[in-house]
Amino acid sequence: MRRPLRFLHLSTFYPPYSFGGDAMYIYRLAHALGDAGHSVDVAYCRDAYHLLHPAEPEIRFRDHPNVTVHALHSMFGLLSPLLTQQTGKVGLKAQQLEQLLNRRRYDVIHYHNISLLGPEILALEPLRGNPIKLYTTHEHWLICPMHVLWKFNKRPCDKPECFRCSLLAKKPPQLWRYTSLLANASAHIDQFVSPSRYTLRMHAARGFSQPVAHLPYFTERVDGDWQQPAPRPQARPYFLFVGRLEKIKGLQTLIDAWKRVGDYDLLVAGTGNYADELRAQAAGDPRIKFLGALPQRELGALYFHALACLVPSLTIETFGMIVIESFARKTPVIVHDIGALPEVVSDSGGGFIYRTDAELLDAIGQIVSQPLLRDELGARGYAAFVQWWTPEAHFKLYFDLLDRLARDKFGQIPWEQDTPERKQVPEPIWDQIPVTV
Numbered sequence: 001m002r003r004p005l006r007f008l009h010l011s012t013f014y015p016p017y018s019f020g021g022d023a024m025y026i027y028r029l030a031h032a033l034g035d036a037g038h039s040v041d042v043a044y045c046r047d048a049y050h051l052l053h054p055a056e057p058e059i060r061f062r063d064h065p066n067v068t069v070h071a072l073h074s075m076f077g078l079l080s081p082l083l084t085q086q087t088g089k090v091g092l093k094a095q096q097l098e099q100l101l102n103r104r105r106y107d108v109i110h111y112h113n114i115s116l117l118g119p120e121i122l123a124l125e126p127l128r129g130n131p132i133k134l135y136t137t138h139e140h141w142l143i144c145p146m147h148v149l150w151k152f153n154k155r156p157c158d159k160p161e162c163f164r165c166s167l168l169a170k171k172p173p174q175l176w177r178y179t180s181l182l183a184n185a186s187a188h189i190d191q192f193v194s195p196s197r198y199t200l201r202m203h204a205a206r207g208f209s210q211p212v213a214h215l216p217y218f219t220e221r222v223d224g225d226w227q228q229p230a231p232r233p234q235a236r237p238y239f240l241f242v243g244r245l246e247k248i249k250g251l252q253t254l255i256d257a258w259k260r261v262g263d264y265d266l267l268v269a270g271t272g273n274y275a276d277e278l279r280a281q282a283a284g285d286p287r288i289k290f291l292g293a294l295p296q297r298e299l300g301a302l303y304f305h306a307l308a309c310l311v312p313s314l315t316i317e318t319f320g321m322i323v324i325e326s327f328a329r330k331t332p333v334i335v336h337d338i339g340a341l342p343e344v345v346s347d348s349g350g351g352f353i354y355r356t357d358a359e360l361l362d363a364i365g366q367i368v369s370q371p372l373l374r375d376e377l378g379a380r381g382y383a384a385f386v387q388w389w390t391p392e393a394h395f396k397l398y399f400d401l402l403d404r405l406a407r408d409k410f411g412q413i414p415w416e417q418d419t420p421e422r423k424q425v426p427e428p429i430w431d432q433i434p435v436t437v
Contacts, residue, residue: 008041021319041103081116109133110135123185133188162177239309261287270294327382335351347388
């Protein structure tokens with residue numbers, strides 16, 4: 001019988017101090033583990049968030065009684081993540097991280113986006129215990145200083161030219177990337193995992209030395225969103241864009257193409273550093289409506305009532321969380337043929353893949369002219385969601401992976417060795433050590 005496990009998740013960002021889908025995955029996973037009775041600690045770098053966004057987050061997220069969140073910060077503020085970015089060392093957060101690692105005996109330490117915690121963090125070992133150590137490649141940071149394989153700040157990366165690319169992006173080059181720091185630290189991880197097959201192949205192609213396994217993302221089951229949907233957000237038919245308003249996400253290409261779309265609206269949910277330019281580009285077209293940042297609970301009806309969700313990303317995505325969020329509402333998608341996006345659509349049959357504006361407009365035309373096709377694509381996407389991308393499907397893959405790693409590492413599965421003698425052992429004193437944050 002499996003006893004409850006103790007998890008530690010380490011990431012640069014965590015909601016609401018976050019920007020993208022990787023942080024939402026951690027949030028959902030932590031809460032799902034908490035729902036299942038496991039004990040979860042999550043640590044993130046609040047200084048890193050404020051390095052990129054000085055103001056406090058606009059949206060709040062609910063807490064969970066089994067999830068303890070540790071906001072790491074330094075008295076030196078923004079200097080801490082800047083030093084880590086340059087040196088690859090945990091630096092000014094070393095003491096906090098050591099306290100956290102020794103706070104309790106963890107069964108699993110799961111690393112996520114550690115870009116501003118530093119690769120050195122992978123080599124830190126707790127004083128007690130021998131946890132399974134996972135790392136999820138939410139971005140391409142292990143093989144790309146820009147995280148997203150966006151070359152010279154203008155196009156997808158075809159081959160590495162990292163030093164020049166960093167300079168053109170106005171980011172100081174990371175000299176530690178030309179040392180053995182990352183390779184040595186990576187050797188401390190039991191398994192790297194990727195949300196898509198495309199991304200694990202990309203890591204191998206770019207010379208990452210450790211093997212990477214496939215562990216897809218998941219999102220919540222939201223059957224109520226289509227069984228008893230909330231009212232339509234507006235009477236006019238619309239397509240939907242959800243995501244960060246950054247140049248690499250490609251919304252500007254939709255705005256350009258919308259001049260040739262019929263009398264249909266484009267609703268845009270999200271915010272970002274490129275928002276002002278996008279609003280200026282769309283000025284004068286009342287069919288393009290910017291909704292700003294919205295909490296997850298308000299997105300359900302937007303997804304469900306949309307004719308389709310559009311994902312025009314220009315950069316090499318590692319998965320495409322927006323795609324399965326659409327599928328969970330029986331809404332089809334139209335995605336740009338880049339990165340892992342076509343993989344998710346091909347696996348599901350839940351939408352269209354386009355390369356050119358002409359193909360995009362053709363896909364939009366088919367959706368609006370064939371309601372039965374729209375419903376069929378949505379049903380296919382939902383069927384694939386139920387099979388692969390629900391919490392239940394993810395948990396089976398996740399714990400099967402942990403069990404396999406435990407057998408390989410220990411010759412047994414420690415959390416299934418819950419004997420009466422073990423249960424009589426008192427809780428170790430280090431579980432009571434507070435973390436200074």
